[in-house]
Amino acid sequence: MTVIRPGDEFLREPYWQHLAEGTLHLNCCNDCGSAHHPPSPICPKCRSFNTGWKPATGKGTLKSFAVARHAVHPLLADQVPYVITLVDLEEGVRMVSGIPQGMDVDLKIGMPLECKVIRIDDRLALPYFLPVDEAGNATTEVPD
Template sequence: MSDENELPPKMRLSAQKAPPKPKPRPQDPIEQEFWNRCQDGHLYFQCCGDCGTFRHLPRYMCAKCGSPEFSWERSSGKGTLFSWTVTHQALHPAFAADIPFVAAVVELEEGVRMATRLIECDRDSLKLDLPLELKFEPIGDDFRLPVFRPRKE
């Protein structure tokens, strides 16, 4: 069946509405705090109160010195492309309209690496250490997801 009109009405693309993009559902309060802080349009990472090492993913103890002391510090939002892959298959129907998209690992100026998605970029220009900047993508009316795009220098 190559013609959409030959499909049953419920199976036609025009009749299907994409579901909303899923929001993170952290199981731990410290992870929830990370997402809550993103909602002001800035990115924050934990900084060890003893050795000054930034850390991500959020956790209760510093991986470098073992200290439980930390504060949330605002990130510059600048980083470089550490790794990436171009994704051609949507693993959730809400992302079907976005494929192909670039799933990436960004190394931030603070030294942490973060899994994210690249937007507004020409896939042919992707290269290691490509300068990137933070942007937030609204998901629904009440949630912002941190994504990155090539930095305008």
């Protein structure tokens, strides 16, 4: 699979490092407790510089989705069509994600989702949000 890698940027390095270790972490304010994404050196709610990283629950709901049928970058030409999702996490953060190639998932706005960190290679892992039932059990299986 062709991957467009994230650029080197010190603010986001912990985000990618935690994903490479298999967990989704969010940038959080140590003063007011709010979570933010993308990471910021300043809390957007209380303007504190006292920020850090906390593990996310990985639980969220599907806010919206779209199917990309035209590659927005030449490196993605072999992947169209692909699904782009907009996910609202329990922590109050909204993230852009997608559905892994090869998965046939019936998406419905408002459905519960849970994060599954999928390793792309030895340096990169990405957070995907996949459907779960009301008990939190996965309703789809990630292909190898």
